[in-house]
Every structure is written in C-alpha cells, then in structure tokens.
Amino acid sequence: MIREKCKALGIPVVYTAQPGGKKLEQRGLLQDFLGDGIPVGPDKKKIVDELTPDEDDIYLTKWRYSAFEKTNLLEILNEQGRDQLII
DSSP: OHHHHHHHTTOOOEEEEOBSOOOHHHHTHHHHHHTTOBOSSGGGOOSOGGGOOOTTSEEEEOOSSSTTTTSSHHHHHHHTTOOOOOO
16 A cells, blocks of 8 residues: 555655534535535544554645645645655
C-alpha cells in the first residue's frame, strides 16, 4: 500500500478533512462536492480503519475545497523540504 511505502521512505503522510456539523448555508457548494464532512466526535469517524492516521501522521482540518486554503499545509511541506504531493 502506498501509505506504508511512504512511511518506509520517510515521506510524511498528511490527512485533510472537512469538519462536519456545519449548516448548509455555511458549507455552500462544498456540500454538493464533499457531502456532510467528517462527523464530530470520536465515535463518528468516517476514515476507514485501513487508512486511520497513525500518531506520527499529520492531520489538518480543511475549511475550503483546497487543502492549501486556510491551512498550514504549504508551510509544513516547505519545512520538510517537500515540493511534490502524492494524492
């Protein structure tokens, strides 16, 4: 699996997800593209067990369609000397 290969090579693994619990008028077009977002609460996760982040993975809450908008993803990549993404 690509995640394990990245970890073996020292490539950081970053997760981004939209939070749930927002009203339709707050989500706008994101509702059409992304649905309700990740539900609030530890028992409500939507990330499948096989892809659950490890403690050393980076997890960012994204607020827009792009994971770069209103997050520090670019700063994290720059700090780690990364200029490419594997999606």
